[in-house]
Amino acid sequence: MTFKYVEKDTLMHKLHPITKASLLLAALLLALLYTYDYSVIPLLIVLAFELVLWRVAGIEFWRVALVIKVLMSIFLFFIIVQGFLYRGGVTPLFAIGHFKLWEKDIGEFTLEGLLYGIFISVKILTVVIAAIIFVMTTSITKMSALAHNLRLPYSFSFTLLAGLRFAPLIFKSFSDIKDAQKLRAFDIDRMNMIVRAFKAYVPILTPLILNLLRRGMELQISIESRGYGATKNPTQLEEIFMRPKDYLMLIMIAVVFFLSLYLNYTLAPSLYSGFLDHLRGMLARG
Amino acid sequence: MRALGRAVCLRWLERYGRGKSSVMQRIIELEEVTFTYPDGTVALKNLSFFLNKGEVAAVVGENGAGKTTLCYLLSGVIPHIYGGTIRGRVSVAGVQPKDLTMRELSKKVSIVLQDPDSQIFSPTVLMEVAFGPSNLGLSKEEIMNNVRWALEVTGLSGLEGRSPDELSGGQKQRLVLASVLAMRSEVLVLDEPTSQLDPVGVREVMGTLKELKGRGATMLITTHQTEEIAEIADKVIVLKEGRMLGMGSPEEVFSDVELMEYAGVKPPDVAILLHRLRRDKGIELGEIPINEFKAKESLSKLLSSGRIRVSGRVTLGSKREGRALIEVRDLHYEYPGGVKALNGVNLDVNEGDFLGIIGMNGSGKTTLVKTMIGLLRPQGGKVLFRGEDVSKFTVGELAKRIGLILQNPDYQLFTISALEEVVFGLRNIGVKGEEARRRALEILELVGLKEKADYFPFKLSFGERRLLAAAATLALDPEVVILDEPTTAQDYRGRYLLADLARELHARGKTIIMITHDMDLIARYANRVVVMTNGKIILDDDPHIVFNRVGELREAGVMPPQITRLAMSLSDVPNEVIRVEEFLNLLEVVG
Structure with missing residues (x-):
């Protein structure tokens, strides 16, 4: 798996999970709040700030390459859809035909639509990057400490932990069992959809469930003999405190957040329409 | 008895x-x-x-x-x-x-079970070991002291931040040990x-x-x-x-070899050897040794005193010239993440082979077999079965030609009776009704489970479940039978049941491939052995010869059988000895 915590010694790794979570929260709030295309300008400021933090966290690009790849195809989809369908689109760039739908000619790909597609993509990107920074710089130990600080019950974080570890094991058992049944000439790949849905999974799920029951029993023995539940509040190995750097970072996040909001309601609309006019002018001349 | x-x-x-x-x-x-x-x-x-x-x-x-x-x-x-x-x-x-x-x-009191994978649940080694002591509510310092100590004793210091998934089987079980040790x-x-x-x-x-x-x-x-x-x-x-x-x-x-055999526990081979020397050849011995060093002393004394002498040679099996059934040609396989499991493997499995494949975990044994039966598609090279590329067949079609008997029968058994379990495979290849029932009973008789045909599979013992899974595979009547670790988790008697079945099939003309860590098993059954390490075959010969190539074996992480090690330590005894009977036949009582 790519999208996973990587041990490093950077400022971002040392920050309190709450600090990093508030960056994610800020990004999410802004993305939900901004609905007009001119908001791309204040959003880009947040994005730039996040990219600086990304650098600080030392996250290698290849680790998230898969996520980015998937995102790119989503963005492309949004840009194409918005390019043709955006209702405020008045400056056609090219046309593949002319189909009137109410007032809008959806055969035309417009400049405004293109920009609106980009705006939506930036919205998603701002949130995803904040999430990547959070996940890749926060160890599970710290997350469970966070759960403890938030007064979630211990059994909750234990279940989460065990689930995280056993999910891949269950998938592996599933595919091993599937292979094992194929070896008995049980050609699941050759069955049609209906047979597959009703019959094919009995020989796979039966052993899987029995296997999980055995595992569960053994896990119970293993954790109970290690005193699971002996105290209500097991010792937290990693105690997490808010440090001066956390407050400093929170202030920076707040500054960027309010700066972005301020821009959005003051300069952004006129700046954006100026930029749009400039583009339209260039298109008209070119 | x-x-x-x-x-x-x-x-x-x-x-x-x-x-x-x-x-x-x-x-x-x-x-x-x-x-x-x-x-x-x-x-x-x-x-x-x-x-x-x-x-x-x-x-x-x-x-x-x-x-x-x-x-x-x-x-x-x-x-x-x-x-x-x-x-x-x-x-x-x-x-x-x-x-x-x-x-x-x-x-x-703390307990450690067999399977490390069902006992470990934490994302890191440190958290796993700290789990117990933190449940006890010890202070952070005490916990860290216990953890440090437990990791040091188990030789896992320095791996604190690792995910258990990255550890080898031995390391995982040491981690389980460390995590109970930390409870003190x-x-x-x-x-x-x-x-x-x-x-x-x-x-x-x-x-x-x-x-x-x-x-x-x-x-x-x-x-x-x-x-x-x-x-x-x-x-x-x-x-x-x-x-x-x-x-x-x-x-x-x-x-006490007789006590051991009565209890169904394997006595050390050297103990069997000296016990039989006393029982069958009437040699007076003091204590029966249980390790090869003591056995060497006892035998050296007997040899130098002239009570016994070594005569004759170990006769190797004659070279067989069977037709190639499976041909593996320059096979390469790389798992996602860049692990090279097979690195240019060439192998001919001939008709009449009883072939053992040995090597450490991760040496490529299982990957090799999985490419033979079509569960993995190699990135380079090919596998031919009777001259035909196996990639043309689905796994199900190949299963009628090459049968693989897996380590874990519980991945296969799912029906309500042993008989149904065998019939399932037959039905998959189109055998139905009374004919399927008749053939299933035949197979159950072959593996010795005919009386238990109506038993619920999970009421059978582990050894019997393995035999039943074997029966389910054999029902398809494959020409080649592959056994994956036939002795895992089995006791002394159980460990040879599957191999004995394989010998019976071999006598009936099937070709057998056996993947194993168990050198005694190879010594007893195989007529050819292949040693793998790092995705390559480094030795391919008669077991008598292979078990003398100490250097290569060490590289592959395996040790020759105890009896061979004993033979090697005695200059008079030919090093090709791999079985107790062979050793015994070489010893002649003087006078």
Whole structure:
């Protein structure tokens, strides 16, 4: 798996999970709040700030390459859809035909639509990057400490932990069992959809469930003999405190957040329409 | 035989069982303990023994002898997790496990089970080891001290931040050990801690247990590994059908070949050799040795005194010139993440081969077999079956030509009766009705399960379930039969059931491939052996020759059988010896 915590010694790794979570929260709030295309300008400021933090966290690009790849195809989809369908689109760039739908000619790909597609993509990107920074710089130990600080019950974080570890094991058992049944000439790949849905999974799920029951029993023995539940509040190995750097970072996040909001309601609309006019002018001349 | 067993039993009981007062602190004590499971099975009968502080007891016996029940009883799993009726008195570290809860008991006694994968649940090594002590609510400093100590003892220091997924089998089981050690409990109970591991893993875990003994740990270990445990245990307890057959030092117990065989426990090969030298050839011996060094001394003395001499040679099997059935041509396979599992493998499996494939975990054995049966598609090279590229067939079609009998029968069994289980495979290849039933019964007879045709598969013992899974594979009548680790998690008697079945099939003209860590198995059955390391084949020859290539074997992480090691240490004996019978045939009594 790519999208996973990587041990490093950077400022971002040392920050309190709450600090990093508030960056994610800020990004999410802004993305939900901004609905007009001119908001791309204040959003880009947040994005730039996040990219600086990304650098600080030392996250290698290849680790998230898969996520980015998937995102790119989503963005492309949004840009194409918005390019043709955006209702405020008045400056056609090219046309593949002319189909009137109410007032809008959806055969035309417009400049405004293109920009609106980009705006939506930036919205998603701002949130995803904040999430990547959070996940890749926060160890599970710290997350469970966070759960403890938030007064979630211990059994909750234990279940989460065990689930995280056993999910891949269950998938592996599933595919091993599937292979094992194929070896008995049980050609699941050759069955049609209906047979597959009703019959094919009995020989796979039966052993899987029995296997999980055995595992569960053994896990119970293993954790109970290690005193699971002996105290209500097991010792937290990693105690997490808010440090001066956390407050400093929170202030920076707040500054960027309010700066972005301020821009959005003051300069952004006129700046954006100026930029749009400039583009339209260039298109008209070119 | 039974009478003999009883006599031996009484002898041991007189000497060790009761009445021997001791100034040492008894930390485990059982008095006349009988345990009955809710279904009426009596798992332990009248068991009495004690263990002093700092002592290590090994418990041996066949599957079903009561070893696991004993472990559960000592660690409180019985009666707190599994129910049943306990009679007699069980005392561990001054308490009766039934009187405390599992949580309170966890400070007194800890348990390690067979399968590390079902005991580890944390994302990092550190968190796993710290789990126990933090449940006890110790201070952070105490926890970290315990963790550091536990990791150091198990040789895992420096791996704190690693994910358990990145560890080898041996490392994982050492991690489980570390995580119970961190509890600092007084008694450690280990239920077959090495039965799921390869030879390297077994050596690692046994090394750790030895280290722990050196540090004064009190342990009770159940195992089938007599050779390795002999160096660790202070006393050995032999169980059969819930009763104690005998107890004594490893030398006393393991050298008693008749007792061992009656109990269904493997005696060391050198002990069998010298026992038979005494029994069959009338040679007077003092004590029967249980390791190759002592055996070398005894034999050297006999040889130099002229009581016995070596004559004759080991005759190797003649070269077979069968037709190639499976041809592997320059095979390459790389797993996602860049692990090269096969790195240019070439191999011809010929008709009439009984081929053993050996090598460490990760050497490419399993990957090679998976490409043969079409479960993996190689990135380079090809596999031909009777001249046809196997990539043309689906796994199901190939299964009619090449049958693979897997390690874990529980991945396959799902029906309500043994018979149904075999019929399932037949139905998949289009055999129906009465014909399917007739053929299924035939196969069940072949594997020796005909009487149990109506049994629910999960009511069968592990060994029987493996035979049933084998029957399900054999129902498709494949020309080549591949066995994956036929001896894993099996006792002395069970471990050869599948191999004996393979020998029977071989005699009927099938070609056999056997992947294994078990060198004795190769020595007994195979007529050809391939050694793999790092995705390559480094040796391919008769086992008599391969087991003498010590350098290559070490590179592959395997050791020749004990009997071969003994032969190599004696200059008069030809090094090609790989079986006890061969060794015995070479020795001639003078006068």
